[in-house]
Amino acid sequence: DQQVKQNSPSLSVQEGRISILNCDYTNSMFDYFLWYKKYPAEGPTFLISISSIKDKNEDGRFTVFLNKSAKHLSLHIVPSQPGDSAVYFCAARDYAGNNRKLIWGLGTSLAVNP
Amino acid sequence: SQTIHQWPATLVQPVGSPLSLECTVEGTSNPNLYWYRQAAGRGLQLLFYSVGIGQISSEVPQNLSASRPQDRQFILSSKKLLLSDSGFYLCAWSVVGYEQYFGPGTRLTVT
Numbered sequence: 001d002q003q004v005k006q007n008s009p010s011l012s013v014q015e016g017r018i019s020i021l022n023c024d025y026t027n028s029m030f031d032y033f034l035w036y037k038k039y040p041a042e043g044p045t046f047l048i049s050i051s052s053i054k055d056k057n058e059d060g061r062f063t064v065f066l067n068k069s070a071k072h073l074s075l076h077i078v079p080s081q082p083g084d085s086a087v088y089f090c091a092a093r094d095y096a097g098n099n100r101k102l103i104w105g106l107g108t109s110l111a112v113n114p
Numbered sequence: 115s116q117t118i119h120q121w122p123a124t125l126v127q128p129v130g131s132p133l134s135l136e137c138t139v140e141g142t143s144n145p146n147l148y149w150y151r152q153a154a155g156r157g158l159q160l161l162f163y164s165v166g167i168g169q170i171s172s173e174v175p176q177n178l179s180a181s182r183p184q185d186r187q188f189i190l191s192s193k194k195l196l197l198s199d200s201g202f203y204l205c206a207w208s209v210v211g212y213e214q215y216f217g218p219g220t221r222l223t224v225t
Contacts, residue, residue, distance in 0.1 A: 034213060043204050043216030044158070089158065093212070100146050100165060101173075102214060106157035 003027050004092050006105035013112050019077040021108050023090030026071065031095035034102065035064060035075045038087045047088075048075070080112045116141035120205050120217035127224055133178075133192040135220050137205030140186065145207040147188040148214060149180055152202040164188060200224045 005024045013019045023033075031052040036044035050057040050064045050073065057064050063076045077084055090105040117140045127133060139145055149161040160173045162180035170180050177196050181189045188205055200223050206214040 032212060041202070041219065041221065043206070043219050046213045046215060049213060100163060100208075101160060104158045104160075 001026075002106070003030075004090055004103050004105040006088075006090055006108045008108050009106075010109040010111070013080045013110065015082055015112055015114050016079045019075075019080045019084065019110055019112065021075040021077075021088050021090075021110065023073045023075075023105055024071060025073075025092055025103075027092070027094060027103075028071070029094055029096040030092040030103070032093040033064070033066060033073050034091045034093075035062075036089045036091065037084075038089060038107070044089060077110075080110075082112050082114050085110055085112045116207070116215065118205060118207055118215060118217040120203075120220055122220060123218065124221045125223070127195050127222065129197055129224055130194045133190070133195050133199070133222070135190040135203055135205075135222075137188040137190075137217055138186055139188075139207045142186070142207065142209060144185060145209055147182060148206040148208070149188065149190050150204040150206065150216075152204065154201070158204070162190070195224045197224050 003026050034049040035047040037047050038044040048059050048062045048064050050066050055066050061077055066073045087107045087109045089107045091102040119138050146165050148163045150158045151161055152158055162170055162172055164170050164182040167182055178192050203220045205217040208214040
């Protein structure tokens with residue numbers, strides 16, 4: 001049972017426009033959410049995170065929004081650049097469960113077209 | 115600063131051969147360590163994690179095993195590889211159970 005869902009396997013965006021990657025979760029005990037970026041044949045790179053006590057966190061071109069009532073978070077990239085083309089993973093920590101592990105989505109492949 | 119090393123970068127092994135992948139972390143003490151596998155076109159599957167020397171938790175019963183002989187060393191092993199063991203293997207570390215930081219990965223092809 002997938003507790004973290006990234007329902008869009010792929011997304012294509014024009015350079016300079018906004019990229020919005022979505023993530024839904026089912027477990028209300030998740031208290032910390034993370035986004036990672038992964039290029040082919042490389043390890044994932046941590047991008048940005050958000051605690052469940054916040055609804056927004058911003059770092060440069062990357063902003064993560066959290067809607068706890070909808071159990072939904074999104075990553076906004078503005079403006080999108082060709083170098084942003086990668087697979088983006090959403091992950092969550094279960095405070096009430098085993099908080100040494102992260103629960104991962106299956107990823108969304110973002111293509112930013114010049 | 116912390117760094118994580120994995121080797122080898124690529125490996126081609128025949129079915130039935132043994133496997134040993136090594137991961138080491140520098141610049142931190144008593145990290146949590148993780149082994150993941152990414153099959154072609156799939157997400158990240160957690161295989162093992164360790165919170166200390168000799169402490170291994172297995173997430174998925176399979177043909178693989180893990181060991182942590184030293185604080186900052188994590189080893190993934192198999193006695194006999196299967197075709198289904200092919201994939202991209204990633205080691206990661208974390209402290210305090212928050213962000214995990216990944217190594218460069220090992221591409222394993224079992225033929």
